[in-house]
Amino acid sequence: MSVTAAQGFRAAGIAAGIKQNGNPDLALVVNDGPRRAAAGVFTSNRVKAAPVLWSEQVLKSGQLTAVVLNSGGANACTGPKGFQDTHATAEKAAEVLGCGAGEVAVCSTGLIGVLLPMDKLLPGVGTAAAQLSAHGGEKAAIAIKTTDTVHKTSVVTGDGWTVGGMAKGAGMLAPGLATMLVVLTTDADLDSAVLDRALRAATRVTFDRVDSDGCMSTNDTVLLLASGASGITPEYDAFAEAVRAVCDDLGQQLIRDAEGASKDIRIEVINAASEEDAVEVGRSIARNNLLKCAIHGEDPNWGRVLSAIGTTSAAFEPDRLNVAINGVWVCKNGSVGEDREKVDMRYREVHIVADLAAGAETATLWTNDLTADYVHENSAYSS
Amino acid sequence: MSVTAAQGFRAAGIAAGIKQNGNPDLALVVNDGPRRAAAGVFTSNRVKAAPVLWSEQVLKSGQLTAVVLNSGGANACTGPKGFQDTHATAEKAAEVLGCGAGEVAVCSTGLIGVLLPMDKLLPGVGTAAAQLSAHGGEKAAIAIKTTDTVHKTSVVTGDGWTVGGMAKGAGMLAPGLATMLVVLTTDADLDSAVLDRALRAATRVTFDRVDSDGCMSTNDTVLLLASGASGITPEYDAFAEAVRAVCDDLGQQLIRDAEGASKDIRIEVINAASEEDAVEVGRSIARNNLLKCAIHGEDPNWGRVLSAIGTTSAAFEPDRLNVAINGVWVCKNGSVGEDREKVDMRYREVHIVADLAAGAETATLWTNDLTADYVHENSAYSS
Known part of the structure; x- marks a missing residue:
């Protein structure tokens, strides 16, 4: 093989x-x-x-x-x-x-x-x-x-x-x-x-x-x-x-197999004006330490998704953004959506959908959560 | 007051x-x-x-x-x-x-x-x-x-x-x-x-x-x-x-007072071609999770500084980069410099100097280490 x-x-x-x-x-x-x-x-x-x-x-x-x-x-x-x-x-x-x-x-x-x-x-x-x-x-x-x-x-x-x-x-x-x-x-x-x-x-x-x-x-x-x-x-x-x-x-x-990870996170950016926008937004979400900590804590913290989207140059209107976490649209039109208590985050895979409501392009990125094990592994790696 | x-x-x-x-x-x-x-x-x-x-x-x-x-x-x-x-x-x-x-x-x-x-x-x-x-x-x-x-x-x-x-x-x-x-x-x-x-x-x-x-x-x-x-x-x-x-x-x-931090890190970028370059390089270093974990572990891991500099668009030649950590030039001309064992990292303040050897501009940025306490605090914040 x-x-x-x-x-x-x-x-x-x-x-x-x-x-x-x-x-x-x-x-x-x-x-x-x-x-x-x-x-x-x-x-x-x-x-x-x-x-x-x-x-x-x-x-x-x-x-x-x-x-x-x-x-x-x-x-x-x-x-x-x-x-x-x-x-x-x-x-x-x-x-x-x-x-x-x-x-x-x-x-x-x-x-x-x-x-x-x-x-x-x-x-x-x-x-x-x-x-x-x-x-x-x-x-x-x-x-x-x-x-x-x-x-x-x-x-x-x-x-x-x-x-x-x-x-x-x-x-x-x-x-x-x-x-x-x-x-x-x-x-x-x-x-x-x-x-x-x-x-x-x-x-x-x-x-x-x-x-x-x-x-x-x-x-x-x-x-x-x-x-x-x-x-x-x-x-x-x-x-x-x-x-x-x-x-x-x-x-x-x-x-x-990412160091210390306990969750695999699939970030699907949909309805972007361009594929580049979708990738930029996906990467910004994937690199947000606060969100990655929240996912580790099984907390569907969609506010951190929106704050990450807000740092990009992608085409979107803040009050048209929607976010689903594991199938629950916890953010609708840039504000509170369905009850976050409905989100089941017990499993290793977490699926975040960020709907930019700005076009028809899509990109999917993968990241993982940020954990104390990552910190431990990387504070000791060279010694 | x-x-x-x-x-x-x-x-x-x-x-x-x-x-x-x-x-x-x-x-x-x-x-x-x-x-x-x-x-x-x-x-x-x-x-x-x-x-x-x-x-x-x-x-x-x-x-x-x-x-x-x-x-x-x-x-x-x-x-x-x-x-x-x-x-x-x-x-x-x-x-x-x-x-x-x-x-x-x-x-x-x-x-x-x-x-x-x-x-x-x-x-x-x-x-x-x-x-x-x-x-x-x-x-x-x-x-x-x-x-x-x-x-x-x-x-x-x-x-x-x-x-x-x-x-x-x-x-x-x-x-x-x-x-x-x-x-x-x-x-x-x-x-x-x-x-x-x-x-x-x-x-x-x-x-x-x-x-x-x-x-x-x-x-x-x-x-x-x-x-x-x-x-x-x-x-x-x-x-x-x-x-x-x-x-x-x-x-x-x-x-x-940053969440979970045990080290305050002063990043001084010197000899940059422009102030914008210095800030871009400083920010890339400040956001490198692996480096921030290494500093937490009191590890003068200058390779992670260089890999962060390498992701920027600033003017520099890789084989002219120098890095000092707490006064010890651990990286000279893009390669191994003084003995990293000489670096004393016992104290809270850590001082990183990144010498781009590309001009005369300077910028100083501040960040802190990445710790398990940061992860714990931010995985539990909203619950």
């Missing part, structure tokens, strides 16, 4: 000793072809980690043979030495796989501002290469976890072809263009331009609408690799929908 | 029964003249409470005789009935004070989306009027508290004239133009145009740079009333500086 669900891919996940606790921390994904087309989207954070700078560069060819991923260190804000380390990682993978370093993408995740232990990482690349397997997808997904409590994989099968993938991410989860580390593979026979188009279309409505804590990472990377091993070239629409479905599934797995 | 430090003002604070716990909840501030000039700034949240809509309207005359303030309910998102209630409050004050309703500003704070108990509030206005006193400033400051643990007042004295004021606010504290409820008074003999200029100049660099939790209120109001009772017309610069100093002091009192 995972990145090895599609034909033509092998993967491995091992413990190279990067993490001091001995947990798996190094993954390798290899495309055995016949095609080696690839596309990628990266964080829009202007402070970019060394592996992001490297991978953006090598992706310009539209070709990738392998991806090396490590947890246990983000290799971000590590200066020229950090970039040299990423380069050396690609060189090492190229050496053991018999390809060029320019065909190897590198992804890192973990603490910012710390150099990676290259004396552990480089031998680990060799060890991982020796364990590559067409059944290695799950081990690879496990090896990229940081604060993730579960590994995340997804597969969609088309008519003779498959799209599969893995993701990691549990915090610093507010992608500008992509989120954390995601590797998708397919055996469809498609070139990199088609992959790029399908991947950008998918991430725009999936990972880009996941906003756990408003904090954009320096390392966000989503890669899509095609082996062509199925020998089938699907219709673009069917393929794009499969990529979107896998991204959507992985994005929701990220939210379900 | 407080709003009665300047000559020509009386105030009162009483328990009208708006709050179910019997705490003081109604304040009245009266300008006895001879002048009754006034200026105000209000929230830029587009969802505005009824008292904000009312007070913006009456302020257009540049004249105020009285301000009625209540805690125990924000009267926001309460529809036409909420606006009628604000109007009735002003009418009641006008009746007992013998002035016009159009000379009475109204401020409310508390839960959004709940109508005020007018059967308690209107008699309370009469009770408060009967207790008006030139020594009533402190009682007024106490009566406007909601989750505030302390009341906030400040006074600056000039050459024969005085500026004093009171503030409330402890959460939903990210003013777009002003913050929560603030009433400033002066006995300087100045017209409303001068008051307006001095007040806008002051709030721009004080309350506008206080960002506790990124959540903008629907009720933010700052009023400045001048009685002219000193008979002195100060130089503009001296007066404006006094207004700025009082606003700065009150703004810092708000941060020190």
